[in-house]
Amino acid sequence: MPVKVASEWLNSCSGCEVAILNLGETLLTVLPHLEFVHIPVLMDHKYFGQRGEGDLHHLEIPQATVGLISGGIRNQEHLEVAQAMRRSCEIIIALGTCATHGGIPALMNLFDNPALLERYYRTSESTDPHDPPADAVLPPILDRTYALDEKIQVDIYLQGCPPHPDLIAEALTALLEGREPRLPDKSVCDTCPTIRLGKGKLKKLHRFTHNAHYDPAKPLSEMHCLLEQGFQCLGPVTRAGCAGLSGEAPQCIRARVPCQGCYGPVRKDGNQLLDYLNALASNRIDVHSITDRATVLEFSGAHGLLKRRAAGK
């Protein structure tokens, strides 16, 4: 019997769904074991009946064993869809860092809605100034961006922006085999082959305004760690996973670019900023040399971690 799967996307970008498609041929081998009952990106099941005349108070998602949800919660519709998914699915998987920790859209938590609406509808260079659209015809925007587990219970967390296809495959296979998925639980640095020389010389971080020092003809294992080169690499405070499960290197490091923290904190409830400040301080690197602290939390700003700045900012 194939396992029934429902899938939804909320305050999301569809990258998590593309990551599922990037399973490629693996997807073709898992597919016969799955039965999708609802997945808006691929399939035409509707909330209010296939002829669109159902009760608008009753958003219908078919019963399923597994519910995959990408994206956090930003408006009333996201909330209602998340709740409907929870009612219909036995196991909810939070797919991607937006769902698990708010992701990039939780940067919005630095600002309030009136500031957004003012900029978007009144002061934008190309817009004919207008009152913000009336709430009555649209799902109201919530006060901030929430991770999924701030609003519904989550059973499995798949961090990553987007999660590596290997992790998605492992989660699906584990479910089919009726076991817990074995997901990486260390830091990005633990999967990084670069050379680390240890504590010492670096006093300050500098901005990524020039490329790292490395010989492009040589493998990553001969490149000096980007943090030790002075870049704001968030590898130490970011959950491993982007290297996949077959021993690749972290994806940004492969592009010779510092880690921006897209898998969220190492421990699910961790705080990437606090951890980073500690890591820098214990290596005697000036914590004031971080240009913008919000960037350290740019993937994990839900759960009240990123807060509104003082009015006017």
Place this chain on the structure above:
Amino acid sequence: MAQTIEATADQAFTHGAGSGRRVINIQPITRIEGHARIAIVLDDEGNVADTRLNIMALRGFEKFIEGRPAEEVPRIVNRICGICPWMHHTASNKAVDGCFGAKIPPAGKKLRELMLVMAQINDKILHFFFLAAPDFVLGPGADYSVRNVLGVVKAAPELAARVVKMRQAGQMMIEKFAGKVIHPVAVVPGGFSKPMTEAERQELLEKSREQLDFAIFCLNWAKKNVFAHLDDATVRLGEITTGFLGTVDPTDGSLNFFEGVLRLMRPDGSYQDFSHLEYAYYLGEHVEDWAYSKFPYARVWGEGFSMDPENPKGIYRVNTLARLNVCDKISTPLAQAELEEFRSRFGRPAQSTMLYHWARLIELLYACEKVVEHLEDPEITDPHVRNPVEPKAGRGVGCVEAPRGTLIHDYSTDKNGLITRANLIVGTTHNVAPMNMSIRQAAQSVIRHGVVTEEALNRVEMAVRCYDP
């Protein structure tokens, strides 16, 4: 009278509320990449009185990048879209280059264009085969449980296996070279983060030739199995008459995804070219009470904004069909031959909305030819790929052509190189007004006297899928 209809309609569209009128809610619109719904209001005779297509998301990128270090922004805004992150990433980098006054080394520029065009390839395969094809392979009236990519896999397993394999190969080509394929990081202000080695070039070149073969196969397959069989009703589905916007090469007016001048064409085929720096003079954005998304229009035409299908004002379209309409030619031979055939059959500008699909596959061919061309150029391996940049105050506007249309990223920075304000117009947004007009046309053509079938509603959605929103 018009006012009463508006008032009733407003009530009818209210989230969670009803009214005396019969209202059909297509929610969510499926097999598209974003979040949207359609509401159709029927009059007392059961004919279409009003329709609305609503884009549901308001995430706030323009606001929350304020205060961020500009060099970080290109890897924040790629999260606007997980299907075309390379295009946002690239447009954003161009805007930051502008703020910082950066000059890009030739190989850095070539790598940027190569990656952007490679990403276009994967997107077009994804859209045509995974999202649009089920309507054609299984038929618009097939049951929804089979009218999807899984149904295509069952109906045409060999084709599906090849498509899945080629799309996957395309994604892996990018990932292997640039590290991260979804939400890339390798384009950086001042250039590119790593050079291409000769071995990488050779490997990619070989694979890109396979992609080109595949693109030829796709177009032939679609012409034979899809486009040749479109009945008149389908060809006319969602048809409207509008202007068009796209990017062309300034020297010869040829199609260009990566850089050039913006060309705004009127419905009669006359056009004006302008620099991206002048975008806010040529284009405006209208706001409606009932949508979070804005409605861009051609401000320079001076006629205002109206989505009235009988008398549209300021309406232009973007995306594949628009680009093929505005360009004078295509610089690669196979795609040029296809463009000539396309034009001889449908004229310039072609208005049929269904032709977006055909145009998409011609662009796929162009993209594959362009990638081979870039990879045959040994200078792409020049190790000098980035000039250092210096954060400072400035303004920059970055544009590229995303699969879904022209992207405009406009930023200003303060003396520390932090973003002070940003304005974005993204691909799909340009098409919000045309999509609204197309669904009105489609709904009126398939719903009569209160008879509403699943197939009819799917046909309305098919009009939307052409735009690949």
